[in-house]
Amino acid sequence: MKQRPETAQPLPRPSWEELLRLFDVLPDVVFFVKDEQARYVYVNETLLRRVGTGGKSALLGRTAREVFPPPWGARYTEQDEAVLRTGLAIRGHLELHRYPNGREGWCLTYKFPLRDIAGRVVGLYGFSRDLPRPDPGAFLYRAVAEALARMRERLDEPLQVGELARQVGLRPERLERACRTLFGLSPRQMLLQARMERAMELLRRTDWSIAQIALACGYGDQSAFSRRFRRIVGMSPQRFRRLSPPASG
DSSP states (O other), X not given: OOOOOOOOOOOOOOXXXXXXXXXXXXXXXXXXXXXXXXXXXXXXXXXXXXXXXXXXXXXXXXXHHHHSOTTHHHHHHHHHHHHHHHOOOEEEEEEEEEOTTSOEEEEEEEEEEEEOTTSOEEEEEEEEEEOOOOOTTSHHHHHHHHHHHHHHHTTTSOOOHHHHHHHTTOOHHHHHHHHHHHHSXXXXXXXXXXXXXXXXXXXXXOOOOHHHHHHHTTOSOHHHHHHHHHHHHSSOHHHHHHHSOOOOO
16 A cells, blocks of 8 residues: 655744844845834844944834934835825835945835725834945946946936947846946946935035936926935935035045
8 A cells, every 4th residue: 555645744823023033144135024104023133234223222202203303203204104004015216325434325225004904004114225235346346336336427328228228238128237237227327326316415515505416417407406305315405405404535
């Protein structure tokens, strides 16, 4: 008589606490869970290091507005409130943030509504991932770096991905794939980042009008530029200029 194969034993399911602890070992990812008042109920170790607190209990029960300095905390809380109010997720939001040492960096932020069994939004969870810095010695990086340099030289012009790829010796789809692999961004998202960085530099270093800066950064309309700047940086160009001291050097 043919023996029946033994049934494989099911693996034990990890607890939520065990799953959440996985986020503590990701140094370039900030992870959080918040309640329906946008207050922290879970944070990972990276977030603790970013805000400079000694323990997780110091953040629990507080909103981002209470944890981060203005205008950053207010911007994060406004995002939270929009997710809680509308139930719509935020996916791949490109934004500027600051490290405890004052250095500015870029990240991609994702926030999702947390629903109960009835479908009611009772909180949110999300993460922000730092954009990596690739190896400058790799050929692919050099090609992408050249593409970025050419892009930054013509920030006031429309982006033609095909032409840009040809100039650096890559196929358009290869450039697109390389940008996403190295930076987590498409060429058009990278152009947006470069335009915002240029705008911030001009706001700090010059007394140009907002209209002049908009033109220099590829925006024919000052209002469109101001709306995009506010969405990415979290404040108007005028307020950024007031709050940011002139860059040295």
